[in-house]
Amino acid sequence: MWPPEFREHQPDDHDVEQNETTPWLQHTGWPRLFHDRPLGIIAATARKPKLAWNEDYLLGQWNDTALRSPAAVEAQLRIILRGVDLMIDRAVFTLAKTSYRSRCCSIPTGKITFGPTNSKL
Numbered sequence: 001m002w003p004p005e006f007r008e009h010q011p012d013d014h015d016v017e018q019n020e021t022t023p024w025l026q027h028t029g030w031p032r033l034f035h036d037r038p039l040g041i042i043a044a045t046a047r048k049p050k051l052a053w054n055e056d057y058l059l060g061q062w063n064d065t066a067l068r069s070p071a072a073v074e075a076q077l078r079i080i081l082r083g084v085d086l087m088i089d090r091a092v093f094t095l096a097k098t099s100y101r102s103r104c105c106s107i108p109t110g111k112i113t114f115g116p117t118n119s120k121l
Contacts, residue, residue: 038062045069049077 025031034042041060050057053075056068095103 041067048081049074 038060041062044059050069050071052071054071056071057074059067059069061067
């Protein structure tokens, strides 16, 4: 038997109806994309990579097929996550060493927009 995190949650009609009305889900179209898909396997892909360096990671079963993430991919994901951890640690360290006054001055006062900018780093 699969652990609880691999079992598919079958929401009732009310749950689906409520969840599909959120602006994010409407924008992404995820309810249509993931309809009748193995949600347990999709959720498993969001977990941290497996710690064993030489083993594939079993994501779950679907249509009598075991879906695995190859050990090489898991190793690459561990490296990427380590890099992200280092970036976050550096940002937190920088923030801790930056004076309150400097942090307040760096907050934008206008409307924040997302998209391409003309700034050159």
